[in-house]
Amino acid sequence: MLALLILAILVGGSLQRVAGMGFGLVAGPFIVLLTGPVEGVLFVNLAGAMMALLVLGRTIRGVDWHRYGWLVTASIIVTVPAALLIRDASASVLEISIGGAVVGAMMLAQVTSRLRGPMRPFAPEARLPLLLTGAAAGFGSVAAGISGPPIAVYSVLDRWDPRAFAATVQPIFLTNALAAIAAKLLVADATFPELAGWEWATVLVALVASVGLGELLVGRISVTATRRVLVTLAYVGGFATLGRGLIGLAG
Secondary structure (H helix, E strand, C coil): CHHHHHHHHHHHHHHHHHHCCCHHHHHHHHHHHHHCHHHHHHHHHHHHHHHHHHHHHHHHHHCCHHHHHHHHHHHHHCHHHHHHHHHCCCHHHHHHHHHHHHHHHHHHHHHHHHCCCCCCCCCCCCCHHHHHHHHHHHHHHHHHCCCHHHHHHHHHHHCCCHHHHHHHHHHHHHHHHHHHHHHHHHCCCCCCCCCCHHHHHHHHHHHHHHHHHHHHHCCCCCHHHHHHHHHHHHHHHHHHHHHHHHHHHHC
16 A cells, blocks of 8 residues: 555656646545545645645745735635535545546636637736635645645636746645644544554655656656646546445445
């Protein structure tokens, strides 16, 4: 299990360094499959926070702090209500929700990208799209350890510069993950997976190594190829998690 966990971290982490996001989408569903829906999402939150902090160290100069403030304010507001909603949910229902959220988010992102041409970007002073996006990202972080898709959809509709987007989502991921961890530990009585000390140390090394791997890939792999890998792996993980939840619910 640890070997598969490390593989998921390496793939998801390197994609996040290259594309700005991908850890929660790619590694999240597989981590949930390996460690369980409650402990797995909490683990994704913790690992995602560490990953975002590592990537932020490389991209902090490009952060749009104005957008960050509006997005994070909305996401934090929904954190506790989201934790209360999932507190009494069954494992199968959580897996179905997580898998469905990943698959639905990827479909929405792909549809949205096709609308980019005929649609006008949001007005610079528009606050409602930022608040709605932040709320959706905060709920996704608590429920599934995934807060990137709503922000990615916003970035497409707003025609946000890809480099600024990739930099700005890192502190957003970090803040959302820490808020989700605090809410679930205090409100939902969630726990982390039972790993030995050396296993936690291995996870930390894998997180650092994934950023290093991403550094090697930046500039050497096209944006199109990165997006295709991200979409494919996200769908595989999402459908696998969704399928296990449906089997558990039926059995």
